[in-house]
Amino acid sequence: MYITITPQKLGGTYSQSSAGFVDYLEKENQGQEKEDMEHFFNQYGNEISAEEVIREIDGNTAKLEKTEPRFYSITVSPSKYELSRLQDNSTDLKHYTRELMKDYVASFNREINGRPVRLEDIKYYAKIEHQRTFKGNDKQIRENQPFATKILELKNEIRKIERGEMDGNIKACQQQIVKLEKEAPHRQNGERIVQGMQKDGPQSHIHIIVSRKDASNRHSLSPGSKYRASEVALNGKTVKRGFDRDKFFSNAEKSFDKTFGYRRNFVETYTSRKEFIKNPKMYFTALMKLPTNEKAIALKILRESGMPMLPGIPTNQAQLAMKVFNLLRRGVDIAIKSSSIGI
Structure with a gap:
């Protein structure tokens, strides 16, 4: 499972309206028959139109500033x-989304009118998509790029030869292109x-x-808060603030497992992914100590994700940190997203 939370982009790809993002999410419906379309939904309804969203x-x-994200x-x-x-991917993922949003509201360290944030306090719309395309930052595209560049150069040469230039x-x-x-x-x-x-x-x-x-439309609820859970004095009152992403990611994983009876392997867990980044030596040690069957599955998942295996654990902690850091910079952090919740 890989989950990201990102603020609305301002002044770039998207305007201060949600229209650009909503239109982007409608891309899979283009050319589809009505009965085959995926519609927006929320906790209370299905087949919500893009216009309503x-x-x-x-x-x-x-009261939001122009520089603040609207969503x-x-x-x-x-x-x-x-x-x-x-x-059924569509039906089941809609059901899971509604469970996930319960985890979302429970992760706010906020109160509204003296009570915790509840599901009815948030305004959200969701959509299921069934296709993905390769993007420029994907490992496959990056590693194929030198070949793509040379092929393009050769095609340009062919056109110039044909034109007599x-x-x-x-x-x-x-033949070289082939x-x-x-x-x-x-x-x-x-x-x-x-x-x-x-x-x-x-x-x-x-x-x-x-x-x-x-x-x-009176209270701001930001999952992008830099505060996990804290209290601050505001106008003489003690106010709770923050959003606990650790709690959200962990509970999102547990909700999926409970809902669908999924038995999660060690390398798929949010806890193990945090361990990989914070203490890679302990991560690989724990991996090697797994029962034979579980370890075989774990290594299969890692190989399929494109994550390179360390040939050995360096004895020097600084060398280890640098080695793992370099692996992350080369894209391991992207590769592991296929089987884990993002951190």
Whole structure:
């Protein structure tokens, strides 16, 4: 499971309205028959229109500054192992979303009118998607890029030769292109993986758009708060503040397991992923001590995620930290997202 919480982008891809983001989430419905479309939903209803989502989110922004996000985006990406437990991806993920949002409100260290935040206090809309495409920061695209660049250069040479702008052997260029296509390290269904290509296999995931303001449009509820759980004096009163992401991520994982009877492997747990980043030596030690069957599954999951295995644990702690840090910089942190909750 991989979960991200990101604020609305301001002044860049998206405007201060939610319209751009909502339109983006409608992309899979293009060209679909009505009965095949995935609609927005929330805790109380299904088949909510995009227009209603935009109207409700954009109309719930009282007293927010222009530089403050109007909404947050939560993306929930189950792994292929987790998706294999579902009977119907669309129906089951809608059910899970409603359980997940209970975990979301329980993670706020806030009070509204002297009581904890409740489900009816938040305004959110969610949508299930079933496709993913390869993006520029994916490992497959990055490692295929040198081949893609050379192929493009050769195609440009062929066009120049055809126009008489340069001398050359078109057939030799075409043969070199065929060779490079085959040598590219990442392929899918016999073809070189390129940006925008749809990913094979189960890709169902959840997008959730949550208003920054509560349903009454009076209180700000930010999951992006830098405070986990604290109290502060405000106008002579003690006020609770904060959002506990650790609690949210852990409970989101537990809710999935309880809802679908999923038996989570060590390397899929949020706890182990935190251990990987904070104390990699302990992580690999715990991994090697797993029962034989569980360890085999764990190593299979890690290999499929593209995470390189350390050949040995350095004895010097500084060397270990640098080695693991370099692995993370080379994309391990991206690779492990396929089977874990983001930190």
